[in-house]
Amino acid sequence: MSLSNTSITEAMIIRENTISCIEYISTISGFCVVTISTPLRLLSLGYAIDYFSSSSAACKILTLIVMWARAQYAWFIALACVDRFLCSSSSTKLRALSSVRFASYSIPFAVLIVGLTFSHILFYYEIAFPKQLCSALRRVYQTFIGIWLLIAYSVGPPIIMLSFGLGTIQHIRQSIRRTGTNPNPHLIQNQQQQQQQRRSKKTDRQLIQMMFVQCIVFILTASLPAIQYIYTSARTNLIIDYLQAAKDSAFNYVSGFISLTKFFMEFNLQDHHDFSINNIIPKLEPSLRTIRQRRWRENQRHKFDSNQITLPLSTTDNSESNLSSSTSSQNFEDNPFISGDVDAVGVIHEQHLVCVGGGLQNDYSFNEGDDSYDDK
Template structure:
């Protein structure tokens, strides 16, 4: 067998392995994502959490994550596994669908960053800053964040086009293509993780400082009911902080992969490679982009692992569903008074 045939065969094997990965990953993320996001929406709308502003940001993040699961994953599966490319049906579909995919992916990340900011504000020593951690603020910041992130990708419908040779929807070649690569790094891969890291470390600092600000004498002036309410609120805040950090750590680790891939591609832009290396680079690029969607698809499982409160609220759903109805065997109407 000649060396060229060997190279071609090896490249085909790499492409075949990539297709198997795409198929398993997409089916897994779609199935677990739909189940997880449905359960997350149930938990975040329970009484104990829906009155907390941080849980509102998590709920918004969950809804945007479900859009990623129901839109992005099926489209990528059709494109990479079954060679059905909806992006090239028309120039309008190319522009609008690409805008929606970028928008929902980045939106999920920024909602998580906003949850981090809320925990930072909630734990601040400043009364003014703590005032920004409220439901009233979320009613304004969530729609505003959706608008700002959407405007951040307004250039997509203008400068994207169909590449007829490769049958893909891509940015126009030249300066704009470089701009898109840098902008995606800022908007998704670097911007949200930096915000999460900043507010997360700030939250840790605030929590440590708050220990020294507690006045023991002030506890004596509170009623037993007020003390219990404060304890429940603090317990809820601690659980939400744990959920926040779990999201941040995993997101930073996974979202950094497209940045690494982009830097790698930029360094090797002028390097001539054979078919095998080209297949490896393509596989690495696809895996990096797929893995970066792990948090939008699997956030429910991070919440479950990191928070006892989340698990308790989740178990109430199953307990209520499985608990048998009580049967009155005495024949006495329980509503009748003696």
């Protein structure tokens, strides 16, 4: 999932958007967690190679990197929700904060703050003898790190996601009301406006459901390491047998692996509804319009070439009506501004005038005997 998100985001036209920058960095942080933590755990469980306990410096640095990357990923997702809240606001001052320039300052600031909040790991993590395990030796610090993980990693970011996500949906509703308000309150809204409102309500309901599911999944999976730290600190002075020690070790490993599942089940609701597609389509629309016009002209040219008998517009001279089909076809091909469908009696049913200007080609059609024309 992280690799696909990275490749898709890098190939998108919206890379210059703030949400693209933030999610690109969050994907990189999640990818670092998966590629660093998972191989280290597999080596420890399958081959009894524990790099965390190889030295005191490795214990401190590796633990800091893993916890830092996990928390950084969560706070980047929360920062993306804040950016969507600012971008959808009706206030020009708040919308001005949703810019690439502001994101270039907020992303390093978020990295620095999260790193400082976990810098205490360098002072309290040591190798515990005789088990050769990298852990917090002091019981008070074990309780503190468990509570700190709950606040700074498990519960804090989901609360911000939920709060600013609901605020974003409220801003979208307000913008729909402003743009869709009927200037005459006595007129009944037409069926199209009613359908648009129903679709908007359905989409808002789905977004709220996705938001709650994402926050609940994040809290449940991210809370397990914090619960494990608190549980371990509460049983430090207890004398346990080998069976209970095996149970505690199994709970430790299982909670660690479950906490990694959120990096594989990533779905970011803040850009799936209105922002990704609506940012891509306006930029692709000129190219798509040009492609549609080019294909339409090619189809009309193929239709014209498929006629075996073609006659010129003027039918006053009967001698001109006996021209060969190849000569008439060549005359029409030489004129790039007129193309049409001609039947066996030589009546042009539809003529297409191609007006070139401003870098785009606009096609107009008019019927024989009719002054009106249609803009293609």
